[in-house]
Amino acid sequence: MNQTERRKAEHVDIAINEDVRASYNFWDDVRLIHNALPEIDIDDIDISTRFLEKKLKAPIIISGMTGGYRGGKKINEVLAKVAENYQIGMGVGSQRSALENKSLEDTYGIIKDFDIPLKIANIGASQIVRWNKKELIRSIDEIIKMIDADALAICLNFLQEIIQPEGEAYAKGCMNSIEIITKEFDIPVIVKETGAGISGDVARRLAKLDISAIDVGGYGGTSFAAIEYYRAKKMNDWLYERLGKTFWDWGIPTPLSLIEVADVVKDKVEIIATGGIRNGLDVAKAIALGADCAGIAYVILKQAVRGLDSAMREMHAIIEELRSAMFLVGAKDVDDLKSAEVELWI
Numbered sequence: 001m002n003q004t005e006r007r008k009a010e011h012v013d014i015a016i017n018e019d020v021r022a023s024y025n026f027w028d029d030v031r032l033i034h035n036a037l038p039e040i041d042i043d044d045i046d047i048s049t050r051f052l053e054k055k056l057k058a059p060i061i062i063s064g065m066t067g068g069y070r071g072g073k074k075i076n077e078v079l080a081k082v083a084e085n086y087q088i089g090m091g092v093g094s095q096r097s098a099l100e101n102k103s104l105e106d107t108y109g110i111i112k113d114f115d116i117p118l119k120i121a122n123i124g125a126s127q128i129v130r131w132n133k134k135e136l137i138r139s140i141d142e143i144i145k146m147i148d149a150d151a152l153a154i155c156l157n158f159l160q161e162i163i164q165p166e167g168e169a170y171a172k173g174c175m176n177s178i179e180i181i182t183k184e185f186d187i188p189v190i191v192k193e194t195g196a197g198i199s200g201d202v203a204r205r206l207a208k209l210d211i212s213a214i215d216v217g218g219y220g221g222t223s224f225a226a227i228e229y230y231r232a233k234k235m236n237d238w239l240y241e242r243l244g245k246t247f248w249d250w251g252i253p254t255p256l257s258l259i260e261v262a263d264v265v266k267d268k269v270e271i272i273a274t275g276g277i278r279n280g281l282d283v284a285k286a287i288a289l290g291a292d293c294a295g296i297a298y299v300i301l302k303q304a305v306r307g308l309d310s311a312m313r314e315m316h317a318i319i320e321e322l323r324s325a326m327f328l329v330g331a332k333d334v335d336d337l338k339s340a341e342v343e344l345w346i
């Protein structure tokens, strides 16, 4: 295993074996207002939606997490089976390792074997800024083909890069590189944070580019600073251990980020709310606050590592929780849910 593969394996191991959640989950501060007279039957509820012009049977996306080391293939296979079974979207983790080592392509490409309505390729912003235009176009073309992607996520993970001992905190030219991609490729581009959130101001800047969606990737769920804290601790790297601890709770809470981003880009750019979504009720809250879809990482990863049955059960429960929440607010479909009444305690 080279260094990149080892890092990918450690991220998954640490995420499921240590407590790497933010100290507070802000979805607890969002309450949907109960409708004691919903005037619909549970069987009338339609939870399907259209996102990036694809039909999803539920407004849910399994967030990009893994691939790039041998064990990642099995996890992606389990997640792909779940995405196929429930006809929801799925992303893979950053595909950089497979660009560096072709023998790892199948750890991502395995998802091509499944009928998933929305497959999302993934690359880090700190990588794309370091490529010249020719390398950028060649690499993006490769990662799209690798999974037969329907969309491309560019992940903004600068919090992680600054805390990772081998991190690459290069952000200069990021907007320019994203712009080149949107011009050169006829594929929807999603700009995605990974746990620190997107502010209204950043959304305004992004909306000037021809991107299709923003994943607010807010604070309140998996903390990448926490994951890097544990890695640094294992490596006896006192400085990065300290940085990880200091920035453990850095970021814009997901519901706040979502409200700000929705305020700025609504009707121009579609929105995914990822970060701390634990169940179908959190999915419903996210939609009611302005998201088109909710993204789920940790809770499904944890079950996927246990096996296919556990992962299928988890997604089944999430979907039934979403349906129940829709019934209890009287929302017959996802559009109705978007105008459900919400109480905020943040």
Ligand SMILES: Cc1cc2nc3c(=O)[nH]c(=O)nc-3n(C[C@H](O)[C@H](O)[C@H](O)COP(=O)(O)O)c2cc1C
Pocket (backbone or CB within 6 Å): 011, 012, 015, 063, 064, 065, 066, 092, 093, 094, 122, 153, 155, 192, 193, 194, 195, 217, 220, 221, 222, 274, 275, 276, 277, 295, 296, 297, 298, 299, 301
């Ligand atoms: C083990 C692990 C690896 C991840 N790797 C990536 C990645 O390569 N690219 C990316 O965009 N996000 C990555 N993420 C971030 C997730 O997509 C998601 O934004 C984040 O975990 C917050 O969601 P959660 O609170 O439901 O876990 C990763 C998350 C985990 C837990």
